[in-house]
Amino acid sequence: MKTLRQIEYKPAKVVGGYTDRILRVDLGTQEITIQELPPDFKDKYVGGRGYALKLIWDGTTRETHYDSPENILVMASGPLGNEPAFPGTSKFIVGTISPMTDTFIDSNIGGHFGPLLKLAGFDALAVSGISKENVVILIDGDAQTISIAAAPAYDRETDEGALSFGQRLLKDVNGGEYSDSLAAVTAGQGACNARFGIINSLFFDIRRKRIRSKQAGRGGTGTVMRHKGLRGIVARSSLSKVNGNNAIDKEGVRQAGSRLKAVISKCDPQQLGMSIWGTTGLSEYMDKFHIFPINNYQYGQSPESSKLFANVFLDKYFSKKIPDGCYYGCNLACAKGAENVELTRGPRAGRAVDIDGPEYETVGAVSSMGIFDPHFVMEYSWYCDEYGIDAISTGVTISFFMECLQRGFLSADDVGYELTFGNIQAADRLLHEIASGKGFGKIVGQGVARGKKWVAEKYAARNGTSEDAAMAELNKFGMEVKGLEFSMYITKESLAQQGGYGLALKGPQHDEAWLIFIDQVHKELPTLEHKANALKWFPLIRTWFNATGLCKLPWIDVRNPEAAKTSEPAKNLPTLAYYVAYLNATTGSNKKLEDILDDSERLYILQKLINLRHGKGTRASDQIPLRAMGPAYFNEYEARAEYYDEWLQQQLGDNKAPASPEQRHKLLMEKRFEAYQQLCDIVYEKKGFTSEGIPKRETVEKFCLMDEQARQLLSESGV
Numbered sequence: 001m002k003t004l005r006q007i008e009y010k011p012a013k014v015v016g017g018y019t020d021r022i023l024r025v026d027l028g029t030q031e032i033t034i035q036e037l038p039p040d041f042k043d044k045y046v047g048g049r050g051y052a053l054k055l056i057w058d059g060t061t062r063e064t065h066y067d068s069p070e071n072i073l074v075m076a077s078g079p080l081g082n083e084p085a086f087p088g089t090s091k092f093i094v095g096t097i098s099p100m101t102d103t104f105i106d107s108n109i110g111g112h113f114g115p116l117l118k119l120a121g122f123d124a125l126a127v128s129g130i131s132k133e134n135v136v137i138l139i140d141g142d143a144q145t146i147s148i149a150a151a152p153a154y155d156r157e158t159d160e161g162a163l164s165f166g167q168r169l170l171k172d173v174n175g176g177e178y179s180d181s182l183a184a185v186t187a188g189q190g191a192c193n194a195r196f197g198i199i200n201s202l203f204f205d206i207r208r209k210r211i212r213s214k215q216a217g218r219g220g221t222g223t224v225m226r227h228k229g230l231r232g233i234v235a236r237s238s239l240s241k242v243n244g245n246n247a248i249d250k251e252g253v254r255q256a257g258s259r260l261k262a263v264i265s266k267c268d269p270q271q272l273g274m275s276i277w278g279t280t281g282l283s284e285y286m287d288k289f290h291i292f293p294i295n296n297y298q299y300g301q302s303p304e305s306s307k308l309f310a311n312v313f314l315d316k317y318f319s320k321k322i323p324d325g326c327y328y329g330c331n332l333a334c335a336k337g338a339e340n341v342e343l344t345r346g347p348r349a350g351r352a353v354d355i356d357g358p359e360y361e362t363v364g365a366v367s368s369m370g371i372f373d374p375h376f377v378m379e380y381s382w383y384c385d386e387y388g389i390d391a392i393s394t395g396v397t398i399s400f401f402m403e404c405l406q407r408g409f410l411s412a413d414d415v416g417y418e419l420t421f422g423n424i425q426a427a428d429r430l431l432h433e434i435a436s437g438k439g440f441g442k443i444v445g446q447g448v449a450r451g452k453k454w455v456a457e458k459y460a461a462r463n464g465t466s467e468d469a470a471m472a473e474l475n476k477f478g479m480e481v482k483g484l485e486f487s488m489y490i491t492k493e494s495l496a497q498q499g500g501y502g503l504a505l506k507g508p509q510h511d512e513a514w515l516i517f518i519d520q521v522h523k524e525l526p527t528l529e530h531k532a533n534a535l536k537w538f539p540l541i542r543t544w545f546n547a548t549g550l551c552k553l554p555w556i557d558v559r560n561p562e563a564a565k566t567s568e569p570a571k572n573l574p575t576l577a578y579y580v581a582y583l584n585a586t587t588g589s590n591k592k593l594e595d596i597l598d599d600s601e602r603l604y605i606l607q608k609l610i611n612l613r614h615g616k617g618t619r620a621s622d623q624i625p626l627r628a629m630g631p632a633y634f635n636e637y638e639a640r641a642e643y644y645d646e647w648l649q650q651q652l653g654d655n656k657a658p659a660s661p662e663q664r665h666k667l668l669m670e671k672r673f674e675a676y677q678q679l680c681d682i683v684y685e686k687k688g689f690t691s692e693g694i695p696k697r698e699t700v701e702k703f704c705l706m707d708e709q710a711r712q713l714l715s716e717s718g719v
Contacts, residue, residue, distance in 0.1 A: 017245040018123055026128050027135065045547075046544070047192065047549060049603060050078075052076055052094075052605055056096070069128065078092075078547050083243075090110045093314050109216040111327075118244070119241070136234065138173065140236045162187055170184050186388070187223075197221070199216040217390045218390060235448050264554055272551065277376035280313050284309045284310050285308075287300070293488050332557075341430070345374065345593060360488065364488025365395025369422075389435060389445075412459065422548075477626075478625060483616075500516075501513075503683060506607075513535060530611075580593055606705055634665055648671065696719060
């Protein structure tokens with residue numbers, strides 16, 4: 001590789017989980033600078049999501065779009081990332097202005113890159129500018145150099161593939177061998193052609209003896225990366241990962257980690273069995289409770305769903321003898337994978353590949369297309385990763401267009417072929433068209449929000465109706481909010497999860513408020529007040545996980561037996577106590593749970609302000625599709641009529657429901673819409689927002705965020 005710019009530096013030592021340094025790279029000027037952070041920066045913004053929010057709040061404006069040179073691509077871990085003594089500490093976030101939502105997006109990702117970036121001397125990496133040629137960034141803590149180099153040219157397939165390019169790059173940088181002292185992030189050719197491009201986090205698995213990958217999948221982070229001309233970033237450090245955070249109280253870290261590992265070892269096999277099935281184990285649960293997305297979320301259950309249950313993937317694909325994890329020391333070990341799977345479709349047909357996953361979300365994306373073929377799931381998972389496109393947004397957008405044909409908004413002539421639910425050949429063809437930016441894939445690669453506008457224009461012109469009327473109908477089943485596609489949970493029977501999706505600041509992604517299990521399955525949120533309280537509390541604790549560099553699954557998916565003795569078992573407070581102890585032992589702080597919730601709320605309000613600045617911060621942006629509230633069409637109502645009729649009668653009390661099923665369906669949806677609006681009212685009040693969902697001045701002032709930019713924003717909003 002030809003070096004274009006290089007500096008020498010001395011890596012900062014990690015102390016109490018922090019280096020107090022940010023690496024800044026401007027690809028337009030090829031300037032590399034190291035920013036020393038003031039002592040109070042980490043106290044106010046914590047790390048991870050917090051660092052990304054602050055950098056983007058200060059460094060961009062409302063005119064900044066995803067493709068603006070001043071847009072910043074931030075990669076940041078947190079003080080608790082990189083500790084093998086504690087489960088789930090490999091996480092880092094990628095934050096930027098999104099090509100999907102046009103506001104701040106962050107995507108949580110595992111692998112070794114975050115820990116190695118910290119060991120190389122940096123709490124965060126902030127990339128701005130646009131390079132005139134494709135480049136890679138090399139952060140070498142061993143050689144004590146930081147370089148911008150021309151991206152190497154391999155063969156065409158390797159150059160276009162996010163996985164193939166990263167595998168080759170890691171080997172070349174290390175003299176022809178793989179090592180767990182190096183990790184990379186890459187983006188593929190699909191991210192150049194679709195708005196929902198992803199970033200792959202690649203690392204060497206010493207057990208499987210191969211490169212594995214995790215994904216920053218939501219919101220188009222990979223699209224931003226490729227638009228900047230950035231093909232990959234490599235971080236290297238040979239420093240020991242054991243006590244890599246240089247904790248203030250090493251024994252305290254060990255004790256907290258030992259307690260959590262003991263709970264996981266005892267309880268996970270008795271509960272979701274994540275260490276056995278991975279997240280594919282959720283498919284059976286979701287189908288049982290009518291939550292599994294079928295045919296663009298029309299149905300939550302299918303007689304064919306069992307073809308995609310966890311036992312199928314375990315028996316046919318997953319390695320049963322190798323414990324899997326995103327990082328050392330995590331005994332939840334849910335990161336499943338498969339070796340030597342033969343591709344039967346697409347341009348790489350006949351090749352045997354190694355596949356990481358699939359995760360539940362990938363399985364749900366395929367079932368949403370009405371497809372129940374496990375081998376197609378495996379191939380779809382690999383191709384999405386290799387192309388560098390979001391498996392969720394890809395599947396949901398294809399599903400939307402399938403329904404457009406089902407309901408007569410489009411024809412096969414518009415697509416070029418029959419795009420119908422369950423049609424593997426059509427779905428497979430469209431997948432590759434999206435990645436290459438050819439044919440109908442050019443349209444689908446723009447996502448559901450922009451796809452709705454395209455369909456409305458075409459349908460209105462053809463049928464002599466208004467675009468507004470067409471859009472009103474498409475809004476019923478176009479599964480997006482704020483421009484981001486829904487993740488893979490049917491919310492028709494969970495008002496709490498409807499709020500979890502609609503009120504999520506980044507758009508309908510479950511990592512902000514995954515309430516479907518505790519609401520619909522465990523029935524732990526029985527009243528509107530319970531649901532509203534959950535929609536205040538859970539996003540805050542989840543924001544804290546994203547700020548500190550932690551995986552949420554050991555907390556939320558493994559219920560501590562002691563939680564049953566608390567007044568709110570769903571919060572799993574006994575396990576959260578281990579996390580608070582781990583934080584204090586690492587950083588030397590003396591915080592309580594209430595303190596970390598306050599730290600998190602500051603970040604939450606800052607993110608809300610960024611949304612407000614970019615036109616996505618009011619009540620209008622929190623509205624969800626009709627299908628998310630209930631059965632948007634009569635066929636959906638018929639499939640669960642007994643349930644819906646019972647719910648409607650409960651709302652009517654002594655008043656009798658209409659005799660006609662069609663009238664009951666209409667009244668049902670009116671009641672569902674009212675319930676959602678009522679929920680919004682209560683949640684806004686609890687969060688300290690106006691009835692339009694805008695933070696009140698006292699709310700912003702409480703967290704010391706009232707700078708000149710915030711003051712002007714609130715004034716413009718009439719607050």
